[in-house]
Amino acid sequence: xxxxxxxxxxxxxxxxxxxxxxxxxxxxxxxxxxxxxxxxxxxxxxxxxxxxxxxxxxxxxxxxxxxxxxxxxxxxxxxxxxxxxxxxxxxxxxxxxxxxxxxxxxxxxxxxxxxxxxxxxxxxxxxxxxxxxxxxxxxxxxxxxxxxxxxxxxxxxxxxxxxxxxxxxxxxxxxxxxxxxxxxxxxxxxxxxxxxxxxxxxxxxxxxxxxxxxxxxxxxxxxxxxxxxxxxxxxxxxxxxxxxxxxxxxxxxxxxxxxxxxxxxxxxxxxxxxxxxxxxx
Amino acid sequence: xxxxxxxxxxxxxxxxxxxxxxxxxxxxxxxxxxxxxxxxxxxxxxxxxxxxxxxxxxxxxxxxxxxxxxxxxxxxxxxxxxxxxxxxxxxxxxxxxxxxxxxxxxxxxxxxxxxxxxxxxxxxxxxxxxxxxxxxxxxxxxxxxxxxxxxxxxxxxxxxxxxxxxxxxxxxxxxxxxxxxxxxxxxxxxxxxxxxxxxxxxxxxxxxxxxxxxxxxxxxxxxxxxxxxxxxxxxxxxxxxxxxxxxxxxxxxxxxxxxxxxxxxxxxxxxxxxxxxxxxxxxxxxxxxxxxxxxxxxxxx
Amino acid sequence: xxxxxxxxxxxxxxxxxxxxxxxxxxxxxxxxxxxxxxxxxxxxxxxxxxxxxxxxxxxxxxxxxxxxxxxxxxxxxxxxxxxxxxxxxxxxxxxxxxxxxxxxxxxxxxxxxxxxxxxxxxxxxxxxxxxxxxxxxxxxxxxxxxxxxxxxxxxxxxxxxxxxxxxxxxxxxxxxxxxxxxxxxxxxxxxxxxxxxxxxxxxxxxxxxxxxxxxxxxxxxxxxxxxxxxxxxxxxxxxxxxxxxxxxxxxxxxxxxxxxxxxxxxxxxxxxxxxxxxxxxxxxxxxxxxxxxxxxxxxxxxxxxxxxxxxxxxxxxxxxxxxxxxxxxxxxxxxxxxxxxx
Numbered sequence: 001x002x003x004x005x006x007x008x009x010x011x012x013x014x015x016x017x018x019x020x021x022x023x024x025x026x027x028x029x030x031x032x033x034x035x036x037x038x039x040x041x042x043x044x045x046x047x048x049x050x051x052x053x054x055x056x057x058x059x060x061x062x063x064x065x066x067x068x069x070x071x072x073x074x075x076x077x078x079x080x081x082x083x084x085x086x087x088x089x090x091x092x093x094x095x096x097x098x099x100x101x102x103x104x105x106x107x108x109x110x111x112x113x114x115x116x117x118x119x120x121x122x123x124x125x126x127x128x129x130x131x132x133x134x135x136x137x138x139x140x141x142x143x144x145x146x147x148x149x150x151x152x153x154x155x156x157x158x159x160x161x162x163x164x165x166x167x168x169x170x171x172x173x174x175x176x177x178x179x180x181x182x183x184x185x186x187x188x189x190x191x192x193x194x195x196x197x198x199x200x201x202x203x204x205x206x207x208x209x210x211x212x213x214x215x216x217x218x219x220x221x222x223x224x225x226x227x228x229x230x231x232x233x234x235x236x237x238x239x240x241x242x243x244x245x246x247x248x249x250x251x252x253x254x255x256x257x258x259x260x261x262x263x264x265x266x267x268x269x270x271x272x273x274x275x276x277x278x279x280x281x
Numbered sequence: 282x283x284x285x286x287x288x289x290x291x292x293x294x295x296x297x298x299x300x301x302x303x304x305x306x307x308x309x310x311x312x313x314x315x316x317x318x319x320x321x322x323x324x325x326x327x328x329x330x331x332x333x334x335x336x337x338x339x340x341x342x343x344x345x346x347x348x349x350x351x352x353x354x355x356x357x358x359x360x361x362x363x364x365x366x367x368x369x370x371x372x373x374x375x376x377x378x379x380x381x382x383x384x385x386x387x388x389x390x391x392x393x394x395x396x397x398x399x400x401x402x403x404x405x406x407x408x409x410x411x412x413x414x415x416x417x418x419x420x421x422x423x424x425x426x427x428x429x430x431x432x433x434x435x436x437x438x439x440x441x442x443x444x445x446x447x448x449x450x451x452x453x454x455x456x457x458x459x460x461x462x463x464x465x466x467x468x469x470x471x472x473x474x475x476x477x478x479x480x481x482x483x484x485x486x487x488x489x490x491x492x493x494x495x496x497x498x499x500x501x502x503x504x505x506x507x508x509x510x511x512x513x514x515x516x517x518x519x520x521x522x523x524x525x526x527x528x529x530x531x532x533x534x535x536x537x538x539x540x541x542x543x544x545x546x547x548x549x550x551x552x553x554x555x556x557x558x559x560x561x562x563x564x565x566x567x568x569x570x571x572x573x574x575x576x577x578x579x580x581x582x
Numbered sequence: 583x584x585x586x587x588x589x590x591x592x593x594x595x596x597x598x599x600x601x602x603x604x605x606x607x608x609x610x611x612x613x614x615x616x617x618x619x620x621x622x623x624x625x626x627x628x629x630x631x632x633x634x635x636x637x638x639x640x641x642x643x644x645x646x647x648x649x650x651x652x653x654x655x656x657x658x659x660x661x662x663x664x665x666x667x668x669x670x671x672x673x674x675x676x677x678x679x680x681x682x683x684x685x686x687x688x689x690x691x692x693x694x695x696x697x698x699x700x701x702x703x704x705x706x707x708x709x710x711x712x713x714x715x716x717x718x719x720x721x722x723x724x725x726x727x728x729x730x731x732x733x734x735x736x737x738x739x740x741x742x743x744x745x746x747x748x749x750x751x752x753x754x755x756x757x758x759x760x761x762x763x764x765x766x767x768x769x770x771x772x773x774x775x776x777x778x779x780x781x782x783x784x785x786x787x788x789x790x791x792x793x794x795x796x797x798x799x800x801x802x803x804x805x806x807x808x809x810x811x812x813x814x815x816x817x818x819x820x821x822x823x824x825x826x827x828x829x830x831x832x833x834x835x836x837x838x839x840x841x842x843x844x845x846x847x848x849x850x851x852x853x854x855x856x857x858x859x860x861x862x863x864x865x866x867x868x869x870x871x872x873x874x875x876x877x878x879x880x881x882x883x884x885x886x887x888x889x890x891x892x893x894x895x896x897x898x899x900x901x902x903x904x905x906x907x908x909x910x911x912x913x914x915x916x917x918x919x920x921x922x923x924x
Binding site for chain 3: 052053054055056057059072073074133136137139140141143145147224225227228229230231232236237238239240241245246247
């Protein structure tokens with residue numbers, strides 16, 4: 001918003017250059033994409049109102065599974081654990097990945113650069129079950145038993161590459177003239193970083209954090225293995241239901257989570273609109 | 282901040298990398314070294330390993346003992362690895378084809394709308410993968426969301442048999458990994474300076490040429506990042522292949538899982554993942570070499 | 583920054599929350615939805631011990647976690663073939679189950695089972711059987727023989743589903759062929775392999791998750807199935823019947839055991855004793871729909887549970903409980919499975 005480059009870019013796009021770079025059918029394609037993305041979501045929300053016990057066997061409309069989910073402490077605790085782990089892991093992994101990406105994309109070429117790159121992407125390259133067992137053995141051999149803390153540390157580790165990749169992609173080829181200019185105007189290093197580099201990098205950071213968040217929220221095997229007592233997360237809860245089969249209760253709790261996330265987006269939408277009108281004035 | 286930051290470029294570098302080094306070094310590299318060692322040990326009958334050195338796990342990757350106890354070549358495991366790679370390539374290409382135009386479209390939106398779209402892309406992934414896959418079963422299955430209306434309208438009378446096919450796996454896998462492609466591409470596309478496109482069109486380049494010569498090279502880092510993020514986790518995927526594909530052909534992910542669970546052969550599971558790790562590393566090194574060469578050549582021009 | 587700090591604070595509370603409670607505690611590690619909340623509430627009310635529950639997905643996970651060292655669980659629920667492994671590896675401890683006051687209620691036929699000959703370690707939770715189910719509206723057979731599963735008729739082509747993991751499938755194959763469980767004889771295993779390869783042509787999917795749904799939609803008309811799971815599907819309106827083939831079925835028996843690393847051993851014993859009271863065990867069985875090992879629970883059953891075919895198998899049914907396989911036998915099982923599905 002304070003970024004004049006983008007402002008001008010927007011104006012340019014809106015007025016004259018709009019047709020350039022546009023393709024016929026691009027909007028339709030994106031529309032189809034979102035249908036593809038949301039049809040399963042609509043289906044799972046719909047089936048959360050299934051009064052039957054079998055998820056996939058529609059019987060009739062009912063909210064019994066919501067009532068059950070709201071009176072089930074275990075599933076609530078699991079959701080809470082999932083959110084705590086995902087939030088903390090995302091914040092830490094994104095911060096670590098951002099600094100790492102800055103060094104690797106901006107630090108020129110130095111000895112050990114490729115190796116560092118390899119190290120950061122290592123968690124990506126190992127099948128989850130192997131990471132899970134290996135980390136479990138490591139944790140227990142050093143006697144680390146922090147319950148949910150074990151899970152958080154493991155999640156930070158494997159979330160780093162997911163946060164790192166989009167941030168680095170953003171940095172690559174991003175020109176440094178604005179930062180140079182800021183420095184020339186006697187901004188301190190911190191000010192330059194805070195008010196120029198970070199805003200420029202923001203789309204990358206947002207993308208990276210989003211990826212880290214959904215990856216953490218969905219992890220099952222690693223969590224199952226490394227977690228101590230009291231660290232059952234929602235995926236662990238769901239995958240351990242196989243003895244009796246999934247019930248629409250899981251759909252119900254997922255729907256609640258979904259609407260929670262939509263509420264966040266809406267709030268963000270309103271706030272960003274407000275701040276925009278402010279900048280215009 | 283600037284006061285306590287070290288002045289020399291190299292110590293700053295290491296300071297910046299230190300957090301990643303510490304976290305991944307301790308909680309990933311050391312465990313992986315342990316796994317590497319395990320792959321050279323003998324399995325303990327009930328899970329775990331015995332402290333006896335052995336190359337059996339690696340021999341088992343390529344050979345087996347037949348009923349007369351003769352060592353013969355066994356392509357079985359190699360086939361499984363190869364099949365998983367093929368599936369990953371297919372899913373990566375599909376994600377790219379589906380996701381790139383979307384990332385591009387989002388970039389064309391006014392700035393305040395872009396983040397909204399990005400949220401829209403990620404929201405479905407707040408729900409558990411298993412539940413999402415179940416939803417696909419309801420959609421694709423016999424008498425499901427797609428078939429039922431067609432049957433009611435009398436367009437079809439038998440099942441379309443969409444489930445348990447390679448198509449179902451493709452739909453499921455693509456669906457599972459799409460944000461991993463869209464987000465990095467968006468992150469690198471977003472900095473695209475539209476004046477470049479204008480310049481290109483002034484020079485009478487048509488849209489497709491501009492796309493190919495200007496846009497794609499600029500967002501290549503994002504495309505590469507997206508492909509890596511989709512390709513590698515996809516190799517180990519087993520939920521979509523099992524639930525939508527019927528799991529009739531073993532995949533690498535299930536095979537490794539199996540070694541650590543009911544087969545109780547940890548060294549073999551470890552050896553399989555070392556094989557996977559080296560295959561991925563080798564292909565990444567090749568890619569990096571090629572990219573470097575290209576960059577050098579372009580630099581000369 | 584403030585956000586992050588508050589998140590850390592929340593995490594710290596979550597981490598230590600379990601430790602803060604005064605008085606007795608009990609950490610149970612069990613499958614999801616295998617422990618009815620009302621049962622836990624009753625136990626907490628009667629004893630003042632506060633219970634915390636975590637969940638796992640398979641016996642193998644449980645074994646791996648216990649092998650890796652202390653995890654802070656006081657009670658875990660392995661299947662019968664894992665009890666000897668856990669004993670052999672020194673992962674569970676003797677708690678003299680036979681000395682518990684309510685042991686008098688334990689059914690005679692389940693006392694001192696093969697997997698715990700002195701009843702030092704384990705007390706029964708639930709038991710059930712593994713066999714196959716069929717959609718009785720679409721399939722013409724009656725589920726009288728395992729031949730219908732292993733050497734199916736033409737109508738089943740492309741409409742048969744089997745479990746994703748080999749153990750129970752191969753155990754059933756052993757029952758069908760009359761060969762011994764956990765065979766180390768390559769010839770026996772070759773015979774099973776050939777049979778599974780022939781069966782493969784009929785298989786539409788390998789599935790251990792959504793069997794009842796597969797049968798309901800007609801995607802499959804015969805699937806591997808578990809007794810209690812089948813009952814839940816049937817009660818939910820699925821047109822399915824659980825087969826009791828004349829050759830027999832595979833049985834499993836889950837029991838409560840106490841890990842060596844447990845901190846609240848006495849509370850664990852209290853819970854074991856609590857569960858051997860027919861009133862409480864009936865609550866569990868009523869909720870789960872499997873079988874139990876406590877006398878007098880029938881008095882508290884609902885009519886449905888009393889008559890459910892999945893819980894009350896026909897008299898004289900041959901139920902074979904799978905033993906623990908030797909590494910050599912296990913290796914052969916895995917070899918066969920990889921050969922068939924590679």
